[in-house]
């Protein structure tokens with residue numbers, strides 16, 4: 001039995017380690033072979049990018065060697081897949097090698113595509129890449145007053161990130177003693193301040209309290225970097241001194257090139273996590289098209305479901321669990337308080353008021369992440 | 378007549394049915410029709426509000442056995 005995992009980010013790594021433990025005996029006796037193909041020898045802890053932008057973490061703290069995060073029984077190659085030949089149960093890599101499999105798991109994540117919005121790349125900053133976060137950090141330190149506008153494009157990783165960033169901007173300029181010189185404007189595509197109902201209910205009065213202005217039904221159309229104006233599809237505009245964007249996202253290019261899903265999102269069964277049309281292909285994390293937030297937390301829970309099902313399939317011939325849409329997200333409410341959102345496909349509880357202890361738990365999680373992807377926690 | 382693409386956003390909270398519709402509208406071509414299925418109570422009003430503000434077209438909007446079926450044509 002050959003199990004092939006493509007992608008060594010959050011989902012792929014949790015899955016590989018979980019399977020390596022569940023199938024330790026089978027791997028040792030060569031009944032099962034567990035292989036991971038990925039695109040980088042480094043693993044990036046992406047949630048840390050928000051903290052880099054605000055000067056609370058440095059980029060080097062966000063990286064570990066991927067090989068060191070994996071159980072030794074996982075065969076690991078940095079050799080990205082370029083061709084998915086699903087009908088022949090094989091993939092072809094950049095180096096030209098062909099890997100055959102019995103079970104394939106795709107966990108290739110998503111990427112930002114600022115080019116999709118005219119003027120966005122030239123006219124805005126973001127915290128969705130390491131370079132972006134470092135540049136934004138400098139711009140924020142140099143900012144002496146004026147309008148900071150946040151615009152959001154869909155879909156994007158970590159749905160609460162724009163809300164968190166606004167609260168952190170508020171505290172950042174308060175700490176620098178120039179909050180009264182900074183106008184904070186938040187723009188959001190739907191008719192509430194957040195698409196998730198409980199987050200919207202909580203965030204709106206908090207925005208009011210912090211003096212954060214908001215405009216809803218603002219779908220990003222284009223940016224004029226010269227005039228420093230951002231325009232919406234709805235016909236409104238905002239003049240800015242610093243524009244922070246959550247850029248549009250897509251699945252990976254290789255997924256699009258292989259025509260496996262529109263905009264690179266792979267059609268996936270929302271409970272079984274199998275790719276439509278292929279019972280032996282699972283998809284987890286950002287790469288799916290399932291209606292759940294693109295978060296490391298979802299990728300992690302999905303990986304656990306898939307690991308349990310693959311083990312069960314091998315040992316008993318049938319699967320045992322379905323993914324229920326579970327997600328757990330911390331939400332920073334500034335520099336010293338946070339709340340969290342825990343929900344699934346059918347339950348959405350009211351958010352608790354932010355507290356210092358949840359904030360410190362998130363700060364601790366920023367370091368504990370490395371233990372969770374190893375599967376030790 | 379072109380096919381209607383169904384976006385099944387029943388039982389989803391995050392990022393939510395309207396977000397699913399907006400993402401799918403972005404990928405669609407002018408003239409395409411998308412049918413959104415949603416169990417979110419607010420959808421019956423929220424979706425038309427967005428559609429009208431952006432300038433697309435609502436073809437039908439009805440609730441059948443607790444599920445909103447909202448058909449939208451991409452106009453621009």
Ligand SMILES: Cc1cc2nc3c(=O)[nH]c(=O)nc-3n(C[C@H](O)[C@H](O)[C@H](O)COP(=O)(O)OP(=O)(O)OC[C@H]3O[C@@H](n4cnc5c(N)ncnc54)[C@H](O)[C@@H]3O)c2cc1C
Pocket residue numbers: 006007008009010011012037038039040045046047048049050079080081082107108109110127128129157158161252254284285286287294295296297298299328329330
């Ligand atoms: C600023 C920011 C803040 C965030 N905050 C949070 C948060 O607070 N909580 C939370 O839960 N999530 C958060 N996220 C989201 C989270 O980081 C992602 O949702 C998560 O990493 C997705 O996991 P994944 O396994 O699907 O993809 P990734 O972790 O992105 O991994 C994809 C992997 O695939 C590999 N790959 C790509 N192409 C190929 C190929 N062709 N062949 C082989 N391998 C390939 C890559 O090298 C990478 O290893 C945040 C993200 C950002 C950017």
